[in-house]
Every structure is written in structure tokens, then in C-alpha cells.
Amino acid sequence: MTLSSFSLEELHGWKDNITANPYRSYLYSYPHKTAYRDLQPPIPLESLWRDEPAESFFLYMHIPFCGARCGFCNLFTLPDKRANVHTTYVDALERQAKQWAAFTRHKPYARFAIGGGTPTLLAADQLRRLFHIAVDTMGLDTRSASISVETSPETITEEKLNILKEYTVDRVSMGIQSFVAAESAAIYRPQNPDEVYRALELLGKYDFPILNLDLIYGLPGQTVDSWLYSLNQTLSYDPEEIFIYPLYTREHTIVKPDDIQRQEDIRLDCYKAAGQLLKARGYRQYSMRRFAKETAGTDKRILDYSCQEEGMVGLGCGARSYTRNVHYASRYGVSRKATESIIADYVSADRYDTADYGIVLSLEEQKRRFILKAILHSEGLRLEDYSLRFGNSLWSDYPELSNLLHSGLGKEEDGVLHLTTEGMGYSDSIGDWFISVEIREQMERFVLP
Ligand code: SF4
Numbered sequence: 001m002t003l004s005s006f007s008l009e010e011l012h013g014w015k016d017n018i019t020a021n022p023y024r025s026y027l028y029s030y031p032h033k034t035a036y037r038d039l040q041p042p043i044p045l046e047s048l049w050r051d052e053p054a055e056s057f058f059l060y061m062h063i064p065f066c067g068a069r070c071g072f073c074n075l076f077t078l079p080d081k082r083a084n085v086h087t088t089y090v091d092a093l094e095r096q097a098k099q100w101a102a103f104t105r106h107k108p109y110a111r112f113a114i115g116g117g118t119p120t121l122l123a124a125d126q127l128r129r130l131f132h133i134a135v136d137t138m139g140l141d142t143r144s145a146s147i148s149v150e151t152s153p154e155t156i157t158e159e160k161l162n163i164l165k166e167y168t169v170d171r172v173s174m175g176i177q178s179f180v181a182a183e184s185a186a187i188y189r190p191q192n193p194d195e196v197y198r199a200l201e202l203l204g205k206y207d208f209p210i211l212n213l214d215l216i217y218g219l220p221g222q223t224v225d226s227w228l229y230s231l232n233q234t235l236s237y238d239p240e241e242i243f244i245y246p247l248y249t250r251e252h253t254i255v256k257p258d259d260i261q262r263q264e265d266i267r268l269d270c271y272k273a274a275g276q277l278l279k280a281r282g283y284r285q286y287s288m289r290r291f292a293k294e295t296a297g298t299d300k301r302i303l304d305y306s307c308q309e310e311g312m313v314g315l316g317c318g319a320r321s322y323t324r325n326v327h328y329a330s331r332y333g334v335s336r337k338a339t340e341s342i343i344a345d346y347v348s349a350d351r352y353d354t355a356d357y358g359i360v361l362s363l364e365e366q367k368r369r370f371i372l373k374a375i376l377h378s379e380g381l382r383l384e385d386y387s388l389r390f391g392n393s394l395w396s397d398y399p400e401l402s403n404l405l406h407s408g409l410g411k412e413e414d415g416v417l418h419l420t421t422e423g424m425g426y427s428d429s430i431g432d433w434f435i436s437v438e439i440r441e442q443m444e445r446f447v448l449p
Contacts, residue, residue, distance in 0.1 A: 006403060015407040018429045022268060023246050027376065027431035029309075029320065030369045031439045033332045034446035035359055042354035043326060049103040052323045054311030056110035056303045059138055059145075061093065061130055062316035063116040064343060067154065070177075071188035071255035072216070072247055076318030076332060077117040078339040083126075088347050090126045090133075093316050096352040097137040103353075104313050105139045110305035112140050113148040117318075120155040127160055131167045138313075142168045146302045148210075149173070153191065153199035161206050170298040171210035171241075172203060178219055178226075179233040186220040187247075188254050200237045209298040211239040217270035218247035220259060227270045228277065235281055240296035243289045244274050246428070252334050252448055271425055286378045288427035309373065317346035321355070325366060328358025331449070338449040363390075367397060368436055375410070376427045380418035404430070 006014055025032070064077045065086060080086075112134055120127065134140040148171040149164055156174075164172065176196055178184050184191040203211055213234050217227050234242060246267045249257045275285065283291040305311075312322040320329040331342050361369065367390055374381035386394045394417070395402060401417070404410025409423030409430065423430065435443075 006400075006406075011403060011406055014403050015409065018407075018409065018426050018433060022426050022429050023248065024429050024432040026245075026248060026428055027372060027435075029322075029327075030372050030431075030435070031327065031359055031361070031365060032443055033320065033329060034448075035439050035442040036327070036329060036332065036357055037359065037442070039326075039328065039356050039358055039360070042356035043328075045100065045103045045353050045355060048323055048326055048355060049313075050106075052107075052311055054107065054306060054324070056305050057104060057107050057311040057313050058111040058113070058305060058309060059109045059134060059140060060112075060312060060314045060319055061114045061119075061134070062314065062319035063089075063114065063119040063122060063130075064316065064318045064339065065089070065116065065121050066118045067121060067152070068188065068190070069254060071186070072249055072253055074248075074250055074253055074334050075117070076330075076334070076339060076342075078336065078343060081121065083123050086122050086126055089317070089343065090122070090129050092347040092349065094129070094133050094137065095350070096315055097133045099352050100313065100315065101137050101139065107311070108303055109138070109140050109145045109313075110303035111148070112142075112145050113150075115148075115150045117150075118152045118155055119149055120151040120160050124157070124159045124163060128163050131163065133315075135167075138315075144301060144303050146170045146298060146300065150175070151199075153196045156199050156202060158202065161202065164208070165206060168300070169208060170300065171212060172206075172208045173212040173214065173241075173243075174199065174203070175214040176230075176234065177214065177216045178222070179230040180222070180226050183219045183222050183226065183230075186255075187216070204237065210241055210292075210296050211237070212241040212243060213237070213239045214243045214245065216245045216247050217274065218260070218265065218267035220255065220263065222266065222270075224266055224269050224273055227266075228273055231274055231277060235277075241290065241292040242278065242283065244271070244291070245289055246271065268425065275421070275425075284378075285421075285424065287376055288424050317343050321358075325361045326355060326358060327361065328355035331357055333449045335449070341449075364436060365439065366390075368434060368439075371398070371401070372431055372434060375404075375417055375419060376431055378418065378424075380416040383412075383415050383417065401434075 065080050066077045067081055068079050114130055147169045149169050150173045152175055179193050181193055215230055249255045249260050278291045284294050285291050310322055310324050314321040317330045330346055333339050333342055383394050410419050
């Protein structure tokens, strides 16, 4: 057992601080995109990818269009249904792929994902083109890569699902958020539950190896009972995987923090109730948000890929790319004006061969990223992996992490540091606590265009 870096009193204070406000920021990636800045000088992608140590890569394509912007969404996406706009965008993505393939084709892809936005908002012929680009241009072998596509209830059709089947998609992920029409309306997601049922029936016929459904808790007007109603409706379709998201609102999202503060915060109650129900129904918890059946998987023999998500080749405007020490993307925005202008720059570009916006990760940030990627998932952090990678012991680099052990939010078992079930519920505040001072300052200085 390592020594806590705090006295008992400080430890209590530390835990109170972590548990008093569990929902601070969703550490989807570290560092967050708001820590990215202009890279001066821009970094040539050829050398960046030539030296990338990952054995296999992850190919991601971002489709930054949706039918409408949901009230909680702060992703890089533009409400735009026009087919000609989508075609021009896929043209640009293809140009980008042709240039990037020269830099990345020396390693195979273990994973391929199309996300957004709403990829299935694209017409069937444009959706098919994305797979052509992945296979013919980028060199994806669909037999040895797991393939995942995001969709939405109102955009899936038999024609599009046939394309996903043809390209051996393993996982289809659909955002439902709520089965209660009034709750959907309150987050500006005009969604008729009948539309959701139609989509689920259709998806059931196609029997993809993994069906993932997303739900949100803490919605305006939601109660723990109505949350469990949505969860039970979801369970009746027997999905292999369920993601449950606490509602986050920001000043730049359509639903404002003030709108939520008027009601009691039921998120922790919803989370706990969901955890119990999902466990009782045979789902294993893999992170604060992800629950899945242990049997969920594909029959393919997938290449190994590091769970650290290095070697991520992100095509499209808004996609992030991660090499071991450089993360880069196009600029980030949420407003219509900003996203429109960033997409306009992307589709009019001829050259995509440098990283000009992102962050170069210091050794310190590589360590923090490595730790956060591991401990916020049930697999946890193998202490030996950390020492092998960084040549130091975790406890000597970050003695403050022993607070997890002494507070009961984490535990060390067989040389692996995990969060406990209680700690998993505070993943967002633990993640937020572990952000470095430099990255936090950088994020706070970011001005959203
Ligand atoms: S939450 Fe998803 S569907 Fe809604 S606007 Fe954002 S990207 Fe689009």
C-alpha cells in the first residue's frame, strides 16, 4: 500500500470535493480539443506518421452534419440536410484520403469508425463512397478490422443498412436519449417514439453483431422513474451495448445550465439506479458510461490495437488524429457561423498534408493521458505497463493518485489500479481533478468562435 500524499483530514476534504460535484467535464479525450492551438510551424504529416510506433492504426471518418442540433450538443456538427453540401464534403474527404494514404498505408487498420454528426444523414450513394474511400484509398481490410457506424432513428433505411452489412459493419450505434416524447422535445430533439420503435425493429432484422444504444439522464422534466422507463424500453430490444450519458449543459449549448438548475439534480440517482438494473440484466460495466454484455463481439479476427488510441487517423472536418505525441484536428466551433466557416475552409482546401492546429504532448501530458485512458475504464492501469512505457513507477510520478486507494474510490489488485464501483460514478470529477495545471489554463483561455 502506498502512502497517501494527504493527511487524513485533507483526504476527507479531497474526497468531499470529488463527490460534491460529480459532473464537471466529460474527459472524452485528453487533452481536450479546447487545449489545441495553431501549430507553428505546421508539422508535415509524412514525418509524423512515419515515426508513429503503434503496430496498427484506427481509421476514423467524421461527418459533421445533423438534421438539427440537439439542445445539449457541443460537438463539431452543422445542422444541414442538403445533399449537394454533403457531396461536396465527401469530395473533400476523398481528396484528403488520397493525400494521407501515402503517409499511413504502411500499417494496417484494426478499427474503422464513421461518426459525427450523423453519418447516415448522407444519401446512400455518399455513404457507400465512404467505405470505398476506406477500402480502396486508405487500404482498410474489412476482414480484420472492427467497424462501427453511428446512426439516428430518423435517418436509417433498408438501403443504408444493406450497405453497412455489405461492408461487414460490426457495431451500429444509435442515439435515442429518451423514449419519452416530452423529454426529447425539451432537448430540442423532436423525436417521435414511434420513429424510434420503427428504427429499432429495422435494426433488429439486420442483426449486427453489436447494437449500441445511447441514452441520457438528467433531462429537463425527467424523473428517476421516467429514466428507468426509457432504460427498460431499451432493454426490451436486447442491445449488446448501452451507453448512458449524464446530461451536460454549457453556456454555448442550446439548453443552458440555468435551465437545468431550476430542477433537482437527479443524475447520480439515475446513474445508480441504472447500474443496478443493468447489472441485474446481465450487463457488465466497462466505464461510467459503457455497459455491455460480456458475450458482445464479432466473429472476425481483429488485429490488436492499443486501447490508448494512439495511431488514430482522423479524416474529415472535425476529426481528431492522435499520434503518440501530437494530437491535431481542424479548428473547433459549435455555433452555426463557426462550423459553417470551418467546413467551408475544409472543402475548399487543396492540400491536407500538414497538421496546423493541435497540441504537441509533453512527456508529462503523455503520462497523464496514459493514466486517464486506463483508470477511467474497468480494465484499469497495469502498473507494470506504466513503468515499461515511462521508466518510472506510477506512485513516484503521481503520489497523489494514492488518494484513490485511501478514499475507497480506487483499489489496487494484482498490480492493476482500478476505480471501485463507487469511484466509477465519479469518473468525470476524478478525470477533471487529474488534468494538469498547464492544460487547464490552456482550456480556460480558449475562446469559442
Ligand atoms: S448530439 Fe448527435 S445528433 Fe444531436 S446534434 Fe449532436 S451530433 Fe447531432
